[in-house]
Amino acid sequence: MASSTLVAEPWDVPAQQQAVAVLCGAVERSEVSHAWALVGPADVGQEEATRWLAAALNCQAMVPPCGVCDICRRCLRGAYPALQEFAPTGAMYRVDEVREQWLRTAFRTPSEGTWKVLRIAQADRMNEAAANAFLKGLEEPPPRTVWVLEVTDPDELPDTILSRCRMVRFSGWGTQELDAEARRLGLDDDAERALAVRAAMGSPRALRRLALPGGLDDLRAHRSIPARLGDEGPAFALVAARALDDEVKRRTAALKDEGRAEMEAMGERSGGELPKGVAKQMTDRLARREREVRVVTLHAALDDLLGWLRDCLLVGVGGDPAAAIHAEAAEQLRRDAEALGSRRLLQACDLVLATRENLELNVQQGLALEALLLQLSALTF
Numbered sequence: 001m002a003s004s005t006l007v008a009e010p011w012d013v014p015a016q017q018q019a020v021a022v023l024c025g026a027v028e029r030s031e032v033s034h035a036w037a038l039v040g041p042a043d044v045g046q047e048e049a050t051r052w053l054a055a056a057l058n059c060q061a062m063v064p065p066c067g068v069c070d071i072c073r074r075c076l077r078g079a080y081p082a083l084q085e086f087a088p089t090g091a092m093y094r095v096d097e098v099r100e101q102w103l104r105t106a107f108r109t110p111s112e113g114t115w116k117v118l119r120i121a122q123a124d125r126m127n128e129a130a131a132n133a134f135l136k137g138l139e140e141p142p143p144r145t146v147w148v149l150e151v152t153d154p155d156e157l158p159d160t161i162l163s164r165c166r167m168v169r170f171s172g173w174g175t176q177e178l179d180a181e182a183r184r185l186g187l188d189d190d191a192e193r194a195l196a197v198r199a200a201m202g203s204p205r206a207l208r209r210l211a212l213p214g215g216l217d218d219l220r221a222h223r224s225i226p227a228r229l230g231d232e233g234p235a236f237a238l239v240a241a242r243a244l245d246d247e248v249k250r251r252t253a254a255l256k257d258e259g260r261a262e263m264e265a266m267g268e269r270s271g272g273e274l275p276k277g278v279a280k281q282m283t284d285r286l287a288r289r290e291r292e293v294r295v296v297t298l299h300a301a302l303d304d305l306l307g308w309l310r311d312c313l314l315v316g317v318g319g320d321p322a323a324a325i326h327a328e329a330a331e332q333l334r335r336d337a338e339a340l341g342s343r344r345l346l347q348a349c350d351l352v353l354a355t356r357e358n359l360e361l362n363v364q365q366g367l368a369l370e371a372l373l374l375q376l377s378a379l380t381f
Contacts, residue, residue, distance in 0.1 A: 009067065010052065010055075010056075010065045010066065010067045010072075011023075011024050011052050011056075011065070012048075012052075012067075013045045013048045013049045013052065014045065014173070014177055014180075014181065014204070015044070015045065015171070015173045015174065015177040015204075016044070016045040016049060016170055016171070018169070019038070019045070019049060019168045019169060019170050020049060020052070022168050023036075023049060023052070023053050023056075023168065024056070026166075027053070027056045027057065027064075032053075032057065032146060033146070033165070033166040034138075034141040034145065034146060034147065035138055035141070035146070035147040035148075035149070035164055035165040035166070036146070036147070036148045036149065036165055036166050036167075036168060037123075037149045037151050037154070037157075037162055037165035037166070037167045037168070038050070038148060038149065038150050038151065038168050038170055039151045039152075039154055039167055039168065039169055039170065040152070040169055040170030040171055040172070041152065041170070041171070041172045041202060041203065042122065042150070042152050042203075042205075043203055043204065043205035043206075044170050044171065044172055044173060044202070044203065044204060044205075045170055045204070046121075046148075046150045046170055047078075047085075047119070047121075047150075048076075049170075050083075050085075050117065050119045050148045050150075051075050051076050051078060051083065052065060052075075052076070053117060053146070053148065054075040054080065054082065054083040054115070054117035055067070055071065055072040055075035055076060057114070057115035057117065057146070058071050058075065058080065058082055058113045058114055058115055059071050059072050059075075071113075077262070078285075079262050079266070079282075080112070080113060081110045081111045081112045081113055081278065081281065082110040082112060082113025082114070082115060082116050082117065083113075083116075083117045083119070084105050084116070084117075084118050084119070084281075084285075085118075085119040085121065085285070086101060086102060086118070086119065086120050086121065086288070087121040087122065087288055087289075087291075087292045088121070088122055088125050088360075089288065089291050089292075091125070091357075091360040091361045092125050092126065092127040092130070093120075093123075093125055093126045093127065093130045094127065094129075094130055095127070095129040095130045095132075095133050097130065098126070098130045098133040098134045098137075099133055102118065102120070102134065102137065103133070103134075103136075103137045105118060106118060106137055106141075106142055106145050106147075107142050111275065111277065111278055114144060115144045115145070115146060116142075116144065116145045116146065117146045117148060118145065118146070118147050118148065119148045119150070120147065120148065120149045120150065121150050121292075122150060122152070123149035123150055123151050123157065124151045124152055124153050124154070124156035124157050125156070126157070131157065131158050131161060134161065135158070135160055135161055135164075138161060138164045138165075139164070147165075149161075149165060154167075172201075172202030172203065173200075173202050173203070173204055173207075174202075175197060177204075178197045178200055178202070178204065178207055179193065179197050181204055181207055181208075182196050182197055182207060182211060185207070185208065185211035186211065187211050191328060192216055194328075195216065195219075195325075195326070195328060196210040196211060196215075196216060198325045198326075198327070199219055199304070199307065199325050199326075201307075201325070206300065206303075209300055214250075218247055218301070218304075219304050221243065222301050222304035222305050222308070223304060223305065223307075223308035223326060223329070225240055225305055225373070225376070226305075226308070226309070226312075226336050226339075226340065226348070226376065226380055227332065227335070227336055227339075228240070229373070229376055229377045229380040229381060230339055230380040230381060233377060233381040234374055234377045234378075234381065236373075236377070237370065237373035237374045237376070237377045238370065238373075240373050241366065241369045241370045241373055244298065244301055244369055245366060245369075247297060247301065248293075248294050248297045248298065251293050251294075251297045252290050252293055252294060252297075255286070255289060255290055255293050256286070256290065259282070259286035259289070262282065263279070263282055263283075266278070266282070294365070295359060295360065295365075298359055298365060298369070299356060299359065302352050302355060302356045302359075303356075305352055306349060306352045306353065306356075307325045307326070308325075308326060308333075308336075309345055309348050309349050309352065310325075310349065311324035311325055311326050311333050312333055312336045312337040312340065312345050313337070313342060313345050313346070313349075315330070315333045315334055315337045316337035316338070316340075316341070316342050316345065317342065321333055321334075339380065340379065340380060344379045344380075347379060348376055348379055348380075351372055351375050351376060352372065355368055355369070355371075355372040
């Protein structure tokens with residue numbers, strides 16, 4: 001998600017100056033392509049850049065985007081009718097999503113705005129049928145419509161799609177940018193900030209999660225799972241699963257509150273009641289975001305756990321603990337590494353990675369987590 005709507009200046013996308021220069025230049029020269037592929041690690045500024053692009057194309061200022069008008073502010077929140085954002089609800093985008101949501105939206109006149117900007121997060125997760133259906137929309141694009149595809153692995157998309165897109169490279173954040181962002185987010189304690197920066201591994205989205213109230217406490221709870229399973233046995237597996245479910249509920253509750261506030265604010269601007277079409281769009285968008293946040297939260301927890309297990313492997317084979325993500329917990333790393341050994345640590349990593357993939361397949365998430373934790377318990381207890 002965007003880090004803030006109160007930015008210092010237009011096109012403020014930290015650590016992505018080159019990518020932003022390409023997009024900004026295209027707007028200034030009236031050379032905006034009908035399709036863009038933003039290629040690079042996920043969540044390093046693509047969302048913010050796309051929202052600035054939507055603001056630039058719809059802002060009515062003499063030199064758009066101004067960054068302060070109502071149109072710009074709503075674009076930057078992702079709450080402008082001409083900006084539509086899509087995220088996968090399962091392992092892959094399906095053909096019915098492309099036809100019934102993407103293409104219908106592309107050929108529909110928005111209730112407000114002059115340019116439609118359609119952002120497709122994780123676009124490289126289209127299955128073959130979905131990609132073929134989408135290609136038809138790319139071949140005959142409607143006027144004043146811009147597709148923005150976020151692509152982590154270009155090899156997963158057909159060349160017929162990529163060849164119709166203008167490619168822009170995005171890169172992971174460096175330590176300096178992450179540290180500056182951590183300070184801005186209020187992580188004033190040096191040790192806490194250093195841990196958050198290391199654990200974020202180049203991702204500002206991960207950093208923002210860790211900077212939330214309780215974010216680093218969640219990280220420490222995730223990394224304590226192997227030791228507690230070893231001490232308390234299978235009974236703790238169920239306790240840990242419930243704790244992860246509570247964590248998801250905390251994150252989605254905050255999103256629901258934000259969504260209700262947005263709908264109330266828009267209702268006030270439109271005279272007390274939103275048009276049915278706009279209300280449905282916002283409700284559907286909120287439901288998609290809620291599903292996305294649920295999966296992202298669980299993925300983040302598993303990534304935290306995986307990072308700890310990999311640190312244990314590093315220390316277990318004689319590596320320098322100072323090179324680990326969790327360098328400040330060197331003694332606990334040594335204890336877990338000794339208790340599990342390299343073979344079982346590798347098995348644990350494989351189990352976590354397999355569960356991470358399964359969570360995208362519309363499986364029962366709670367059951368999948370319980371199964372993982374019970375399997376880890378069998379390795380550690």
